Amino acid sequence: MSTTIPVSEVQRKKVTTLTLRQKKERSEPITMLTAYDYPTALILDRVGVDAILVGDSLGMVVLGYTNTLPVTMEEMLHHCRAVARGASYALLVGDMPFLSYQVSVEEAVRNAGRFLQQGGMDAVKLEGGRERLEAIRAIVSAGIPVMGHLGLTPQSVHQLGGFRPQGRTAWAARRLLEDALLLEEAGCFSLVLESVPARLAELISQRLSIPTIGIGAGRACDGQVLVTHDLLGLFDRFTPRFVKKYTDLYGEMQRAFSEYVADVQARRFPGAEHELEMPEEEWQAFLRAG
Numbered sequence: 001m002s003t004t005i006p007v008s009e010v011q012r013k014k015v016t017t018l019t020l021r022q023k024k025e026r027s028e029p030i031t032m033l034t035a036y037d038y039p040t041a042l043i044l045d046r047v048g049v050d051a052i053l054v055g056d057s058l059g060m061v062v063l064g065y066t067n068t069l070p071v072t073m074e075e076m077l078h079h080c081r082a083v084a085r086g087a088s089y090a091l092l093v094g095d096m097p098f099l100s101y102q103v104s105v106e107e108a109v110r111n112a113g114r115f116l117q118q119g120g121m122d123a124v125k126l127e128g129g130r131e132r133l134e135a136i137r138a139i140v141s142a143g144i145p146v147m148g149h150l151g152l153t154p155q156s157v158h159q160l161g162g163f164r165p166q167g168r169t170a171w172a173a174r175r176l177l178e179d180a181l182l183l184e185e186a187g188c189f190s191l192v193l194e195s196v197p198a199r200l201a202e203l204i205s206q207r208l209s210i211p212t213i214g215i216g217a218g219r220a221c222d223g224q225v226l227v228t229h230d231l232l233g234l235f236d237r238f239t240p241r242f243v244k245k246y247t248d249l250y251g252e253m254q255r256a257f258s259e260y261v262a263d264v265q266a267r268r269f270p271g272a273e274h275e276l277e278m279p280e281e282e283w284q285a286f287l288r289a290g
Contacts, residue, residue: 015050015091017123017145017189023050023222024211030223032093032213033231036062036079040228041086051091051213053125053225054080056098056155060237061229068154071097073111077119084120093147094121098155101126101135108135112144125192127153129179133186140187148183150176151217152195165216167196180204192225193217195242216242 013019023030032051035041036058044052058079059071080094094115101108108126115121123145126132136146151166167176176196183191190211193201198218205212205221214221226243229235233248263269 012048012089014089017091020050020091020190020211020223021209024209030211030213032223032225034058034225034228035083035087038082038086041083041090044228045087045090049090050223051093051225052083052087053093054083054095054119054121055125055227056095057227057229061227061235067157069098069157073097073100073114076100077114080115080119080121092120092122094119094124096124096126101132101139105135105138109138109142109144112139112146113142116144123147123189125149127155129176130182133182136183136186136188145189146187147190147192147213148180148188149192149194150179150183150196151193165195165197167200173197173200176200177204177207180208184208184210190222193221195240216240 020030030051031049032053033044033049034053034055034057035044036054041052054076056068056071056076058075059065059068062079063071063075065071076094076097080092084092096108096111096115100111112124115124124139125147126136127149129148129150132148136148139146152164167173177200180191180193188210190213191204191208192213192215193204194214195216198220201212201214201217202220211222213223213225215225227235230239230243231246233239233245233250234253236250239245260269
């Protein structure tokens with residue numbers, strides 16, 4: 001018999017940045033998934049996910065772009081608002097899109113503020129290390145929590161030469177560790193480590209007092225995040241090696257859609273059980289009136 005207790009039946013508090021730090025201190029794993037719409041956010045909130053990331057990955061898995069670079073602030077805010085309407089308890093993190101924080105510190109602060117003021121988010125995430133310190137400090141000084149992101153940073157895909165693992169040489173690992181320490185010093189409340197060697201992620205997690213959230217970074221991180229469409233088997237272009245597919249919704253949806261098309265073409269749908277009727281006397285009166 002299932003022992004799962006619906007969230008509606010338990011007393012649950014809103015997850016905050018402090019909650020994540022306390023979970024790290026107690027060695028309790030942090031759970032995080034992406035969402036881009038109301039129904040997904042509602043389900044994630046109900047199952048008790050700690051944090052929901054409205055990732056710029058929506059560009060690839062929802063909007064059909066080949067990478068995350070074309071995603072705009074307006075697109076991000078549109079999806080953030082939908083997620084905010086669905087989630088009441090999870091910590092909501094908005095992903096700052098390409099060129100929303102790189103041009104100037106002033107623009108970075110302004111755009112970060114829009115995620116909270118217009119998007120309903122609790123925090124923002126941005127990519128990069130030492131080159132982003134000034135922007136991070138300014139955003140944090142404005143009262144906006146910042147989640148950092150190191151390793152494979154998709155907005156730098158052209159600079160990195162593709163979606164490639166990072167930190168695999170001694171020099172690269174040292175630089176990544178240094179960047180992680182600098183981001184913590186700059187005020188980040190947590191740090192995403194993407195596609196880096198597991199033992200490097202473990203060392204970084206031990207050195208930092210802020211939580212690390214891994215994606216393709218091994219089990220020793222303080223938490224884990226996946227793109228929900230990858231987890232559900234909804235994104236058919238490719239599946240990263242580090243993803244565990246918990247189901248194959250792409251295949252299930254394809255099967256259901258194919259059955260629908262076949263049923264309509266064969267006039268099996270709609271059936272009598274799907275049709276509306278009117279009282280016979282009303283129908284006869286309608287015919288007489290005609």
